Amino acid sequence: MAAAAKVFRARGFAAASLDEIAGNLGMSKGSLYNYVSSKEELLEAVVGPPAEELLSTLRGLAAMDLPASEKVRRVTRIHVSVLERTYDFAAVYLHEVAGRGLGEEWAAKDHAYVSLIEEVIASGVAEGLFAPDTDVLVSAMALIGALNWLTRWWHVEGAISASTIAERISDVFLAGLLVRSAAKEPPAPAG
Amino acid sequence: MAAAAKVFRARGFAAASLDEIAGNLGMSKGSLYNYVSSKEELLEAVVGPPAEELLSTLRGLAAMDLPASEKVRRVTRIHVSVLERTYDFAAVYLHEVAGRGLGEEWAAKDHAYVSLIEEVIASGVAEGLFAPDTDVLVSAMALIGALNWLTRWWHVEGAISASTIAERISDVFLAGLLVRSAAKEPPAPAG
Numbered sequence: 001m002a003a004a005a006k007v008f009r010a011r012g013f014a015a016a017s018l019d020e021i022a023g024n025l026g027m028s029k030g031s032l033y034n035y036v037s038s039k040e041e042l043l044e045a046v047v048g049p050p051a052e053e054l055l056s057t058l059r060g061l062a063a064m065d066l067p068a069s070e071k072v073r074r075v076t077r078i079h080v081s082v083l084e085r086t087y088d089f090a091a092v093y094l095h096e097v098a099g100r101g102l103g104e105e106w107a108a109k110d111h112a113y114v115s116l117i118e119e120v121i122a123s124g125v126a127e128g129l130f131a132p133d134t135d136v137l138v139s140a141m142a143l144i145g146a147l148n149w150l151t152r153w154w155h156v157e158g159a160i161s162a163s164t165i166a167e168r169i170s171d172v173f174l175a176g177l178l179v180r181s182a183a184k185e186p187p188a189p190a191g
Numbered sequence: 192m193a194a195a196a197k198v199f200r201a202r203g204f205a206a207a208s209l210d211e212i213a214g215n216l217g218m219s220k221g222s223l224y225n226y227v228s229s230k231e232e233l234l235e236a237v238v239g240p241p242a243e244e245l246l247s248t249l250r251g252l253a254a255m256d257l258p259a260s261e262k263v264r265r266v267t268r269i270h271v272s273v274l275e276r277t278y279d280f281a282a283v284y285l286h287e288v289a290g291r292g293l294g295e296e297w298a299a300k301d302h303a304y305v306s307l308i309e310e311v312i313a314s315g316v317a318e319g320l321f322a323p324d325t326d327v328l329v330s331a332m333a334l335i336g337a338l339n340w341l342t343r344w345w346h347v348e349g350a351i352s353a354s355t356i357a358e359r360i361s362d363v364f365l366a367g368l369l370v371r372s373a374a375k376e377p378p379a380p381a382g
Binding site: 011012014015066067068069070072073095114128129131132135137138139141142145146147148149150153154165168171174175176177178179180185186188189 | 258320363379
């Protein structure tokens with residue numbers, strides 16, 4: 001799985017070959033076929049487990065009795081933590097699969113994930129904690145985009161720790177950039 | 192360019208072939224070689240113009256005398272507007288190039304883009320409009336991630352207009368999810 005994840009990540013799924021993956025493992029393509037029957041099966045084996053882990057943890061979280069703001073913080077922590085532990089695998093999922101219309105099963109996972117985040121945000125609006133004019137879908141996708149973009153710039157071994165990243169992303173989504181004491185942003189100049 | 196963008200987007204750059212692009216244009220691969228000498232050159236021709244347009248518009252914006260909150264709104268509008276007009280091209284850039292370490296020239300463009308957004312956010316902190324504890328880098332990358340993820344779920348022909356998307360994304364980054372009258376989020380429960 002790790003060898004496949006590295007090749008998928010470096011080459012992209014479409015250009016990756018079972019030959020190269022087998023070669024990196026010091027085995028023939030024929031031997032690799034004893035374990036998997038196709039590149040698609042290998043992709044599913046690589047990205048299925050982190051995707052399932054993320055989904056099942058989020059399902060548990062959504063059902064908990066917590067303020068929505070705390071759920072948003074935990075969503076970002078769970079996401080970053082899965083990313084931290086399964087970086088190469090998650091990067092393949094995010095670069096190759098998420099939102100790219102690869103097939104019904106993946107679309108269903110994407111949809112379940114988005115729905116759980118929407119549910120958390122909608123519950124915050126319902127409980128009066130989040131602004132009543134919150135656009136639930138766009139806010140959910142903005143948060144998901146911010147989290148999923150991490151594989152393009154943040155590295156587990158880098159200067160910013162996973163826990164710091166998670167808190168800072170939560171901060172900006174919950175509190176916004178504007179100072180909290182500002183009643184509203186300054187008016188846009190005319191024109 | 193449009194034919195190349197469609198093939199790059201559908202297959203991914205690594206798996207796309209000049210044969211298929213030439214075929215879609217009803218010409219031979221040999222004829223296509225009269226115009227471009229490699230797939231890399233074609234990628235640059237496809238994604239270079241929208242990337243350059245975005246960068247030069249943002250440079251102009253960063254230099255303007257406007258409150259940082261208005262600059263954030265304009266950044267999202269410019270980004271969504273370039274996406275709207277060059278959807279297939281921008282999607283190829285975002286799926287294949289941005290943050291994927293393809294080479295120095297692309298890395299320089301990525302870096303210039305990120306720096307401009309950081310500059311806008313830092314100026315908001317400096318002028319006291321944005322919270323003093325704002326994490327400039329993480330906030331900039333969260334905004335960029337939210338914008339760049341649009342090609343995975345939002346379509347120009349879909350139910351949500353480009354201008355609505357831009358305003359809603361600005362809203363959540365500027366004001367945050369929490370109602371503005373809330374002094375702070377509720378405390379996290381122990382444990």
